[in-house]
Amino acid sequence: MTLLSIRDLVVEFPTPAGVVRAVDHVSLELGFGERLGVVGESGSGKSVLARTAMGLTRKGPARISGEVVIDGRSILGLSERGRRALWGREVAMVFQDPLSALHPITPIGAQIAEAVRRDPSVKKEQAAKRAVELLEIVGIPQAARRAKSRAHELSGGMRQRVAIAMAVAGRPKLLFADEPTTALDVTVQARILDLFDELCREFGIGIVMVSHDLGVVGRHTDHVAVMYAGRIAERGPVKAVFARPSMRYTSALMAAIPSHRAERQTLPKPIPGSPPNLLAPPPGCRFAPRCAFATDRCGTEQPTLTELSGGHEYACWHPGQEAVR
Amino acid sequence: MRRLKVVDSLSLTWLGVLFLAAVILPLVIAFDTETMSSAQRLAGPSADYWLGGDNYGRDLLARALAGARVSLGIGFGSVAIAALIGVPLGMLAGYLRGAVDAVISFVVDVVLAFPGLVLALALASFLGASIQNVMIAIIVPMTPVFARLAKAQTMAVSGREYVEASQVIGTPTRSIVWRDVLPNILPPILAYAMVNVGTAILIEGGLSFLGMGVPPDQPSWGSMINQGRVFISEDPRLVAVPSVFMLLTILGLNLLGDRFLSGNDKAGVR
Amino acid sequence: MTARFVVLRLLRLVAVLLVVSALCFLSLNLLPGDPARAILGESGTPESVAALQQELGLDVPMGERYITWLGGILQGDFGRSYANRLPVADIILQRAPVTIELILLSQLIALAVAIPLATVAAVKRGTAVDRGISSLVFLAVSVPSFVLAFVLIWVFAIKLGLYPANGFIPISAGLGQNLGSLLLPSLALAAGPAALYQRVLRADLAETYGQEFMNVARAKGVSPLRMAVRHAFRPSLLGLTTSLGVVVGVLIGSSVIIENLFSLPGLGSILATSVSGRDYVVVQGVVLVAATAFVVINAVVDLVYGLIDPRLRKARVTRRAGAVPVA
Numbered sequence: 001m002t003l004l005s006i007r008d009l010v011v012e013f014p015t016p017a018g019v020v021r022a023v024d025h026v027s028l029e030l031g032f033g034e035r036l037g038v039v040g041e042s043g044s045g046k047s048v049l050a051r052t053a054m055g056l057t058r059k060g061p062a063r064i065s066g067e068v069v070i071d072g073r074s075i076l077g078l079s080e081r082g083r084r085a086l087w088g089r090e091v092a093m094v095f096q097d098p099l100s101a102l103h104p105i106t107p108i109g110a111q112i113a114e115a116v117r118r119d120p121s122v123k124k125e126q127a128a129k130r131a132v133e134l135l136e137i138v139g140i141p142q143a144a145r146r147a148k149s150r151a152h153e154l155s156g157g158m159r160q161r162v163a164i165a166m167a168v169a170g171r172p173k174l175l176f177a178d179e180p181t182t183a184l185d186v187t188v189q190a191r192i193l194d195l196f197d198e199l200c201r202e203f204g205i206g207i208v209m210v211s212h213d214l215g216v217v218g219r220h221t222d223h224v225a226v227m228y229a230g231r232i233a234e235r236g237p238v239k240a241v242f243a244r245p246s247m248r249y250t251s252a253l254m255a256a257i258p259s260h261r262a263e264r265q266t267l268p269k270p271i272p273g274s275p276p277n278l279l280a281p282p283p284g285c286r287f288a289p290r291c292a293f294a295t296d297r298c299g300t301e302q303p304t305l306t307e308l309s310g311g312h313e314y315a316c317w318h319p320g321q322e323a324v325r
Numbered sequence: 326m327r328r329l330k331v332v333d334s335l336s337l338t339w340l341g342v343l344f345l346a347a348v349i350l351p352l353v354i355a356f357d358t359e360t361m362s363s364a365q366r367l368a369g370p371s372a373d374y375w376l377g378g379d380n381y382g383r384d385l386l387a388r389a390l391a392g393a394r395v396s397l398g399i400g401f402g403s404v405a406i407a408a409l410i411g412v413p414l415g416m417l418a419g420y421l422r423g424a425v426d427a428v429i430s431f432v433v434d435v436v437l438a439f440p441g442l443v444l445a446l447a448l449a450s451f452l453g454a455s456i457q458n459v460m461i462a463i464i465v466p467m468t469p470v471f472a473r474l475a476k477a478q479t480m481a482v483s484g485r486e487y488v489e490a491s492q493v494i495g496t497p498t499r500s501i502v503w504r505d506v507l508p509n510i511l512p513p514i515l516a517y518a519m520v521n522v523g524t525a526i527l528i529e530g531g532l533s534f535l536g537m538g539v540p541p542d543q544p545s546w547g548s549m550i551n552q553g554r555v556f557i558s559e560d561p562r563l564v565a566v567p568s569v570f571m572l573l574t575i576l577g578l579n580l581l582g583d584r585f586l587s588g589n590d591k592a593g594v595r
Numbered sequence: 596m597t598a599r600f601v602v603l604r605l606l607r608l609v610a611v612l613l614v615v616s617a618l619c620f621l622s623l624n625l626l627p628g629d630p631a632r633a634i635l636g637e638s639g640t641p642e643s644v645a646a647l648q649q650e651l652g653l654d655v656p657m658g659e660r661y662i663t664w665l666g667g668i669l670q671g672d673f674g675r676s677y678a679n680r681l682p683v684a685d686i687i688l689q690r691a692p693v694t695i696e697l698i699l700l701s702q703l704i705a706l707a708v709a710i711p712l713a714t715v716a717a718v719k720r721g722t723a724v725d726r727g728i729s730s731l732v733f734l735a736v737s738v739p740s741f742v743l744a745f746v747l748i749w750v751f752a753i754k755l756g757l758y759p760a761n762g763f764i765p766i767s768a769g770l771g772q773n774l775g776s777l778l779l780p781s782l783a784l785a786a787g788p789a790a791l792y793q794r795v796l797r798a799d800l801a802e803t804y805g806q807e808f809m810n811v812a813r814a815k816g817v818s819p820l821r822m823a824v825r826h827a828f829r830p831s832l833l834g835l836t837t838s839l840g841v842v843v844g845v846l847i848g849s850s851v852i853i854e855n856l857f858s859l860p861g862l863g864s865i866l867a868t869s870v871s872g873r874d875y876v877v878v879q880g881v882v883l884v885a886a887t888a889f890v891v892i893n894a895v896v897d898l899v900y901g902l903i904d905p906r907l908r909k910a911r912v913t914r915r916a917g918a919v920p921v922a
Contacts, residue, residue: 056814095814100807103828115815116827166815170641369687434607435614438890439882442848443866447882450870451622529738531852534741535867550741554856557745568742576737583733 002069003206004030004053009066011045011052025066026231030223032173033204035196037217039253040227043275049227049292053092053180053208055083068148074287088118092167096158096179102151108162109135109147115169115235117123132299134165138195145256157188161195167200175199177209181216193220193259215257218242223311229276229286232305236312246308246319249287255323269323285317292325293318333499333584336577347393356387361528372589379553379563388544389570395545396574400526402505403460407467408518414468415475416510420483426476433469441466445528449537459538463525474517478510485509515578523575528573546571601898608894612887614669619883620661623875650675673880678872683880686865691884693763693861694854697784698846700777704785705842709769709792714823716793716882718798728793735790740849744783744856751779763859780857784849795834803831836900840893 005074011023019164021043030036036204040046051057053068055075068089070091075083092115103111110292112131116122122130128147138161151159160180167175177196181189197220199205204214218238225235225239226249245251255269276282288298289321298317305313337360360383371379379385418426436444452458482488483506491501515551526546532538533547541548546567553563597712599609651873655663667673673683712732751757765774803809804827810828854863869877 054814056810084813084816084818085816086816093811093814095807095811101811103808103812103826103830106825114817118816163811166811170816248754401737431607431610432613434611437887438611438615439849440844440889442845442851443882443885445848446851446866446870447622447878448880450873451875513695523737531741531849535853535855536871537867550745554745557749561745561749561753564749565747568745570741572742575739576734578688579733579737 001032002029003032003034003071004020004028004036004208005067006049006053006069007050007069009049009068010059010064011048012063013061015279018280019063022230022278022279023052025055025219026232026234028226028228028235028314030174030206031272032206032207034098034223035200035207035221036212037210037221037224038208038227039212039214039217039224041275043229044227045230046180046212046227047155050093050178050208050210051073054176057113058094071286087090087117088170088172090172091174091176092170092172093179094160094163094175094180097183098163099151099183102159102166103162103324104151107148107150108154112147112162112166112169115166118170131165131169134169135156137168138162138165139191140165140170154187156184157192158256160192162182164192164195164199168205170201171203174206174207174208177207179211182212189216196220203273214253218257226253229278229281231286232313232315233287233307234312234314236308238312239307240312244312245321246312247287247316248291248293248320250314251321252323254321258285271323285315291318292323313315330504330582336580339573339577340581344397345417349451352374353393356384356391360384368477377562378539379549380590382423385562385566389543389546389566390548392549392567393570393574394528395539395543396526396571399460399463399539400522401464402494403525404467404518404522406460407464407521408471410464410512411468411471411512412475412514415472415477416502418472419476420498420506429472430476431548433472437465437473439466440526442531445532446535449532454537454540456539456543459529460477462532463528467521467525470521471514471517474514475510477496479506480508490501516582517583519578519585522530523531523578523582524579526571526575556574600901604894604898608612608890611890615886615890616665617661617881619637619879619886620664621881622882624657624660647677665674668883673883674876676869676874676877678877680871682831682879686877687862687880687884690860690862690865692862693856693859694847694850696766696773697777697780697850697854697859697861698843700774700781701784701788701846702839702842703780705789705792708785708789709796712789713793713796713800714828716797717804717820717827718823720797721802725797732790732793735786736794738791740783740787741852743786744780744853747779762857776857778858780853783856784846784853787849788845789843791838792835795838796831799831799834800827802874803827806830832900836896840889843892844889847889863890 006026006028009023009026010021013020013022020306024045026036026045026049028036028224038046038049048057052062052064052073053070055068055078057064057167064076066076070086073086073090075086078086090152102108104202109128111133112134113124113127116127116130116134117124132143132147135147140146140158140161146154146158151162154162160183164180175196180191180196188264193216196207196209200207208222209217209221214224214226221238223236224238226233226240226247228249232247234241234250241250242254245254249271251269252269256271276286276289283302284300285291285294285298285303289296295318301317303315303317305315305325309315339498349530353501377385379388414429418429437448444466448462449458450464452461457575488501488505491505529538530547534551536548536551539545549567550564550571553560553567556563671684673687675682676686712728716728719725764772764775766773809822809826812822817826850861851863851866853859854861854869858864862885863878866881866885868874870883
């Protein structure tokens with residue numbers, strides 16, 4: 001049974017300067033209780049992908065085609081009202097910056113209770129109680145007292161815990177997390193990621209974690225999809241992708257992960273150049289201008305996804321683990 | 326955007342035509358605002374009197390244009406003087422801070438403690454009705470408004486790199502204020518001044534309407550409305566003509582001011 | 596909200612009020628020539644001038660006179676009107692309720708109109724609906740209250756005959772009747788403030804709608820109505836509350852004209868009457884009361900807002916500067 005199925009999704013934003021195709025024919029699948037990491041640089045379309053998959057991208061400014069099915073329901077075919085019925089109950093999202101994501105004035109307990117009360121059978125007092133329980137679940141000490149606090153009175157890590165509590169309050173089956181640790185201190189990041197693992201394990205929530213950090217995603221997800229300039233560059237089980245990165249961009253990302261292991265005392269290697277201008281992307285492989293292995297073919301012909309082993313696919317004409325010659 | 330431009334040019338056209346007709350035209354031909362004609366009493370528009378006659382049979386259009394001259398003169402004149410006094414004070418307070426700021430801000434607070442029109446009315450009553458006193462009655466409550474705005478703008482600008490750079494290299498305060506601060510705070514102040522001309526015209530209208538403004542022998546929109554109010558059920562035109570002149574003028578000034586603002590930094594101005 | 600902040604505010608408030616009272620006192624004493632003669636004007640007989648000189652205590656030094664005068668004010672002695680010899684305090688007490696009711700009603704109408712219009716415009720920002728509302732608002736902000744009053748009188752009283760053009764029905768004759776007699780004047784007064792509120796609130800709401808917590812609310816499945824009311828509204832009140840106090844000043848000023856126009860027996864109409872009748876003691880008393888009320892209301896608005904949203908107190912100081920319409 002698949003929890004989330006994205007098929008041939010295209011998201012375009014018409015701008016005065018031309019059409020920006022932020023997501024370009026992306027297909028992905030996720031099973032119940034599984035964790036998928038979507039990795040890419042900023043501007044790779046990963047956040048747009050997540051927001052569109054959840055149905056949040058507004059039809060006005062965006063042109064969307066393809067299909068997104070969450071637990072058997074096609075979300076793109078639904079009206080705003082129809083989607084709203086799913087939001088917070090079937091599918092929820094944790095945002096990047098917890099300070100701006102939490103309401104500045106409403107106490108955090110009330111914000112969580114509001115999410116709990118998306119289930120109309122829950123009474124007001126029950127919701128308040130449940131909010132405190134949720135705060136305990138996400139590891140906030142003295143939850144009953146903290147429930148009355150406002151967002152600006154909490155630390156960054158606490159805020160993100162609150163945001164996570166709010167997201168899981170409606171017992172969703174699927175949780176999108178958009179760069180959930182980027183705005184946090186390094187020391188706090190690991191604990192928040194552990195919390196996601198715990199939620200996934202204990203409540204069977206499927207998680208799509210969007211991140212620019214392949215290292216983070218590698219340790220906390222089952223599957224990984226690498227995005228570059230709106231396209232899937234490589235995807236597959238984390239172990240397979242980490243063991244044998246094939247698309248050269250993935251290899252470059254791997255090389256850029258700082259290593260703490262003594263046997264790999266190599267410095268992380270930054271990727272030269274910058275991501276392409278999406279108003280005028282390169283005609284062939286989008287990564288070709290920055291790739292050390294690019295040939296004429298890469299400049300003209302788009303590579304398609306090729307299966308390497310069970311579920312591990314890459315889009316590259318010259319696959320290999322090395323990022324530099 | 327295009328819609329806004331249409332509105333802008335309409336505003337400009339109205340104010341331009343009004344200026345030409347009220348200020349330039351009288352240099353060429355004299356308006357007859359005083360001749361009373363029984364035939365024209367409350368008469369509708371005609372070839373002679375384009376907007377008809379008032380309750381004394383005087384030419385309504387000529388009087389409205391004469392009123393425009395008074396209103397525009399008082400409006401622009403008092404705002405210019407208020408800005409010339411208020412802006413330097415505000416810049417001093419905003420740039421020097423400290424005791425200077427404390428004193429200026431306190432004076433500003435005191436003057437702004439009086440509701441604008443009430444202060445204007447009180448001043449007009451103590452000073453007596455004349456164009457000059459009406460202007461004083463408008464300038465006094467308006468000056469601190471400019472001071473406050475200039476102070477906020479100056480404080481915002483003073484923190485920017487180019488000003489700090491000038492301070493570091495030892496440029497004299499006078500030339501920093503003159504060359505770095507003033508040009509940057511001027512656009513929002515001009516926009517605000519435009520809107521305040523409308524406000525000044527409004528206060529003048531209010532004072533004249535209450536009989537405390539421009540002396541009765543000089544027609545003003547406010548006093549015309551006041552004279553016409555008795556006849557409102559017989560002939561609303563007497564009130565409507567000066568009202569429409571006043572409304573369009575204030576509207577035009579507000580629109581232009583807003584347009585000017587939206588093209589500039591909005592900090593401190595709302 | 597620290598205690599220090601409150602105390603400093605209060606001290607400043609008292610200082611401003613002292614200077615305001617001194618100015619009101621001086622205004623009478625700095626009239627050109629002899630105050631008693633100026634007050635009585637051409638009609639003053641030598642005897643009445645002498646009597647007034649004694650009543651004003653002109654033989655005493657000015658500083659001393661101010662202290663005595665201020666002491667009297669604090670005990671409710673504002674002097675006597677020259678038109679009818681009534682105590683000014685009685686006149687003010689008798690007329691203040693009408694003005695207060697008029698201003699409250701206008702504020703309520705203005706807010707009742709502005710809040711929904713601002714919300715709709717902010718939700719539909721950038722659309723024809725938003726532009727339509729903003730055009731209307733621009734018109735409203737540019738209409739002098741007395742011009743609007745004439746339009747209302749002409750339409751409702753003269754053309755439709757629905758309404759007496761003027762006169763005040765006291766509350767003792769029934770609340771409905773009383774409110775009815777204040778309806779047209781309140782509408783005339785409310786239009787400008789409503790427009791100002793709409794502009795300020797719409798701008799703040801639009802800013803709020805651009806913030807991430809609104810996306811979060813949407814992703815939580817919160818309905819658009821609940822988003823507007825429970826999520827967007829409170830964080831967007833900065834500009835509105837700031838203008839609330841400012842608008843009281845505008846309303847006090849405009850009520851002078853509107854009360855005069857609709858023959859309402861409030862403070863505004865007595866101010867207008869006293870000004871043209873040169874009844875300076877009444878002018879002095881009413882102006883002092885109006886300024887005091889205005890200053891105190893603004894201070895209260897300030898403090899209350901600090902309590903509602905302590906997060907924004909700092910931002911408020913910079914943003915309110917320069918945003919004071921005069922009338």
